[in-house]
Amino acid sequence: MNDLLKKREFVMFMMLMVISLCISLIAPAFLTPSNLLSIVMNNIILAIMAMGMTLVIVTSGIDVSVGSQLGFAAIFVGLVALIPGSNIFTVLVVGVVSGIVLGLLNGILIAGAEIPAIVVTLGTMNIFRGSLLLYTNGKWVTALPAWYTSLYNTSVMGIPIPIIILLLVIGVTHFIAQHTRLGRSIYALGGNPAIASRVGINTGMVTMFAFAYMGALTGISSILYGAQLATIDPNAGTSFELMVISAVVIGGANVLGGSGSLLGSLIGVLILGVLQNGIILMRIEPYWQNVVVGLILITAVTLDVVNNRKKEERKKVIYVAEEVKAGGSI
Amino acid sequence: MIGIKRSHELILLLFFIGLIIIMSLLAPSFLTINNLLSVTQQMSEFGILALGVTVIIITSGIDLSVGSIAGLTTIVIAMSYGWSGSLVAAILLGILAGALCGAFNGVLIAKIGVPPMLVTLGTMTFFNGIALVLSKGNAISDFPEEFYFAGQGYLFGNIPVQTVIFLVLAILTSLLLSKTPWGRRVYAVGNNSVAAVFSGVQVDKVLLYVYIFAGIMAAISGWIISSRVSTARADLGAVYLMQSIAATVLGGTNIAGGSGTIFGTVIGVSVFAVLANGLNLIGVSPFAQNLLMGLALIVVLLISNMSIIKRKITIFIKLNFN
Incomplete structure (x- = not known):
């Protein structure tokens, strides 16, 4: 029991429960299945990206360019979806590949040129957003085809597709983090980079993987983003990086590296989502x-x-x- | 180490001069006194923000909340002017609010030992929240005519007031860092905080004052912004956060702490201001400014890290092709 209390995830989970209890006492509409489902559905993108950010932060990196990456990939996905003959498969490939390319670019600059992650991603945040705005000239992508926008609300065997995707992402990320050499290398690198490279871990490769994986998850999120909103703004995702980082940090990941858990980050996402929803239901001024x-x-x-x-x-x-x-x- | 730092400043200076030459060739109206003065006007607001950020980054910290502090200050000034009717009192209260915000960061960082990025990530949201609650999310714009002096006025005919404020603050900060014991302690803490403790430096005190200093700079910046745009709004200043950090790093301050100069930061800020102004004159889409600012940051750092990159490439080639 004492050990359980010391676990960060447990403490945050209790906090989530207390917050939920307070909200449901004031707003009975909070604790209904449909509202709880809508909280989850509204925070799928945040949750997917928080999985990638957890790995990045565990390596003692940080990625403030993910908001720009999200906008970048979302616009490309939208433009491809508009081309006649494209289907879910092409959209998936375009989203994931563009995400990986952007993430890998960050990774190469960080690992190859030894520029600190926050500085690189601060620069690429502006580069990605700037080139996107320049390319679209600030115009929105609209009139997305129905096969694409219906993606968000379709269910397979009673489970909405976004939730299936989220579960897959959680599963894959958990597998990488807990059951592979790569996952152990990620934690080792964040714990102590000098020792990690001395025991034979290719720290550059591990860093590049973490950022490319973050990019891939941002790419997947971008597909859901367009499907959810049906129109894509080239400013999409602006300052979303701060939401993602906040969720991960609330979940207990240490920005100095070496520690952080996927479960904690998911609880962090839920705390942010429940608060947002609860404040509206309780009719508290949104400020x-x-x-x-x-x-x-x-x-x-x-x-x-x-x-x-x-x-x-x-x-x-x-x-x-x-x-x-x-x-x-x- | 000094060699590397010098080479960075040299690269940046060459980059800056090259930029000015290109701009004046492309836009004939660039190299006129009036335009150059308006460049300094545009850079003052986030330049002042960057002064505080520089001192913090030298201690190996970071402050993500300076933009929110600037926004909160604008609201405090507007509301306290509404209550008191005295402009001077209102501005002083605003600066006091900035100092208090900085002290809040400083106590958590220096006394409790929470990493600066985490503290200021939280206070960024928190201070912005307070500003939103105070103003109920509205913009406030009932200021008297005299309030606009700091952001729209001129001294000696055509020198913008905020340029003068920026220059004075930059010189003061530079002197503070290079000529006072406090300045030496700031570098000592950033270089090696454990060694600093053993040399008798009160690290927590130094850090606390550093964050208060940044809070005050953010407040002054907020005051000038709201004076220029004639409004107070919670989100004023937020856009300058990333720019001020980027300009500081561009200016050669090491994000890992221990080194950096105000001179470098002023050049870094100038590069961004010249880019924005010059591109505007040439008629390039404002969207390209973001792109080029990001590129400038990455390119200058790539050039100054060239030796590391070369070494890595040689190792890579040796491992794979021999």
Whole structure:
């Protein structure tokens, strides 16, 4: 029980439950199956991208260009969907490939030229968005075909397609993170890059993979984005990167690298989604949303640091006690 | 290390001079006194923001909340003018609000030890939320005529007021960093905070003041923005956040801390301002500005990291083709 309380995911899960309880007491409409489903459906893209961002942050990187990547890939997907004869398969390929290309570009600059991730992605954020706006001249992509827009609301065996995609993404990411050499390398790299490269991990390749994988997931998200909204704005995804990073950070990933879990990030996404939904249902002025989200972020990261410090101090005490027992001098 | 830093500043300076030559060849109206003065006017707002950001990045920190602080300041100034009727009191309250926001960041970072990126990611949203709640999401624009002086006025005929404010603040910050013990401590903390502790530097105190300083700079920037656009709105200043960080890095401040100069930052800010102004004069789509600003950042860093890239390519070729 004590161990469970110390687990970050559990604490955040309890926080999610408390928030949900408070909301459902004030707004009975909150705890209905249809509302809960709509919370999930409205945050699918955030959840998919948070999976990729978790891996990136675990490697001690960060990607602030994902909002621009989302817009970039979404416009390309939309333009391809408009071409007669295109189908779900072509759209999927275009979305994922353009995402991977953008992500890989970040990865190459970070790993190859040793420019810090935040600086590279700050630059590419502007490059991606700028070239997209230049190319579209600010025009929206509209009149998307029905076969494409219906993608978001179609169900297979009673499960909406976006949820199936999300589950697949979670499954694949979990498999990579927990059951492959690559996943262990990602955690090792974030924990200590010098030691990771000394034990024979190709740190450059691992970094490039993390950013390319983030790009691939952004590409998948871009397909859902166009299908959900039926029109695509070249400014799509502006400052969405901050939502994604916030969700991952609330979920317990450390921006210094080495730690972070997919489950935690999913809880982070749900906390943001539930708050957004609850504030509307409770008829609180929407301006309060940022105050609450900001406070939750600050509280979560501060508690983390305080807890870690306590843990380290306890370790020190145990260490000193053992030294004394062993007859050593301090 | 010093050699690398010098070469970065040299590359940037050459890049900047080249940029000016290209712009003046393409747009004859670029190299006129009036236009150059208007360039300095355009760069002052995010230049002031970048001064605070530079000092923070030298300590190996980062501040994502400066844009939100600037926005909150505009609201505080507008509302306190509404209550008090005194412009001076309102502006001072606004700057005090900025200092308090910075202190809030500083306490969490310096005293509790939360990583700066996490703290300021949270406070970015939080301060913006407070500004939205205070203003109920509206823009406020009942200012007296005198308020517009800082953002729209001129000194000595044609020198924009905010240019003067920016220059004075830049010189003060530069002196603060290079001539005072506090400045040396800022570099010491950024270079190696453990070593700084053992040399008797009170790291937490230094960090706290650094974030308060950035808060004050953000507040001054917010004051000038709202004076220029004659409105107060919660999201004013948000657009300058990424630009000010990019300009600082472009100016040679190492994101890992320990090195960087205000001179470099001013050049970095100037590159962005000249790009925006020149492209505008040539008649290039404003959409291309984003693209070129991003490219400028990446290209300059690629050039200054050339030795690393060359080494990596040689290793790569050796491993794969020999």
